[in-house]
Amino acid sequence: MAGVxxxxxxxxxxxxxxxxxxxxxxxTLVGVVFTGQWLGIVIDATRTAYIPGTxxxxxxxxxxxxVYKFEGLVINVVYQFAGEVGVLYFGSPLKxxxxxxxxxxxxxxxxxxxxxxxxxxxxxxxxxxxxxxxVRLVGIAYILADTxxxxxIWSFTTSGGLLIQGQGVSSVGAGGRFMVLPLDNVFxxxxxxxxxxxYGVKASSTHSVIVIGYYQL
Numbered sequence: 585m586a587g588v589x590x591x592x593x594x595x596x597x598x599x600x601x602x603x604x605x606x607x608x609x610x611x612t613l614v615g616v617v618f619t620g621q622w623l624g625i626v627i628d629a630t631r632t633a634y635i636p637g638t639x640x641x642x643x644x645x646x647x648x649x650x651v652y653k654f655e656g657l658v659i660n661v662v663y664q665f666a667g668e669v670g671v672l673y674f675g676s677p678l679k680x681x682x683x684x685x686x687x688x689x690x691x692x693x694x695x696x697x698x699x700x701x702x703x704x705x706x707x708x709x710x711x712x713x714x715x716x717x718x719v720r721l722v723g724i725a726y727i728l729a730d731t732x733x734x735x736x737i738w739s740f741t742t743s744g745g746l747l748i749q750g751q752g753v754s755s756v757g758a759g760g761r762f763m764v765l766p767l768d769n770v771f772x773x774x775x776x777x778x779x780x781x782x783y784g785v786k787a788s789s790t791h792s793v794i795v796i797g798y799y800q801l
Contacts, residue, residue: 588614589675596663601626604672609657613684614677615647617759618670621727621794622691624662625684627652630715632662633687634796636763639728641755648760651677652684682761686722689799690714692778695792698785703734706782712797717774723764723798726752732791734784743771752780752793764798772799 590607616623616635625633633652638644694710726738736752750765778795785791 586614586676586678588673591674592672594661594670594672596666596668598666599663602661602663603658604661606654606657606659606674610653610655611674612677613650613652613654613672614675614681615649615673616670617644617647617673618668620664620668621729622664622796623668623670624664625652626660626662627685627688631685631688633684634662634689634691634725635687635760636725636727636796637759638763639752639754639756640730643758645758645760647673649678649681650684650687650760651681687798689723689796691794691796693792693794694778694780695790696780696782696785697790698787701787703784703786706785706791707780708782709777709779710795712776712778712795714772714774714776714797714799716801719772719774719799719801721767721770721772721776721797721799723766724748724750725763725765725794725796725798726750727763727794727796728752728754729792729794730790731755732786732789733782736783736791736793737781738778738793738795739780740776740778743773769800772797
């Protein structure tokens with residue numbers, strides 16, 4: 585029967601790489617829940633899974649189903665910020681569990697500031713840096729870190745010269761696969777520039793977003 589056997593609560597002591605001690609080995613991760621926009625779990629020496637949470641004002645699901653078997657008693661995690669809290673669930677995977685490998689990715693923070701006294705449209709960009717060239721993009725998560733814009737339009741150009749665009753709005757998503765736009769093995773170089781048009785950014789405000797690019801080698 586699928587479900588949770590045990591769980592571990594965490595409160596991040598610092599941003600970046602940390603460790604969590606497990607209760608037994610081997611053990612299977614079946615789900616996560618956390619504050620913030622993402623939680624990183626190290627898969628191997630070159631890949632880290634960045635599980636997307638919700639955008640600002642979004643609804644948090646009780647658990648984001650994933651599945652990955654850990655053989656040891658320690659896992660390496662990457663926290664978005666100090667004080668990020670959440671729970672890791674272990675047990676038997678659910679039918680809709682997403683393999684943790686599917687969240688192997690890289691991320692970039694993008695922001696722009698409206699210094700004026702009225703709402704304004706702004707542009708910004710950021711670059712995703714993959715571990716090597718000629719990767720295959722399988723998804724993009726675009727996560728708003730605040731509610732300071734009416735909506736965003738993001739875009740990038742593929743290696744084949746095609747344009748891919750998407751929309752970002754606040755108060756959307758329940759985390760996990762619901763935050764990811766699936767891509768059909770889009771080839772990309774080692775660096776990929778994401779362009780963002782931010783519409784109706786509030787006066788005297790900074791609008792920040794996080795873009796996660798999911799890839800396969």
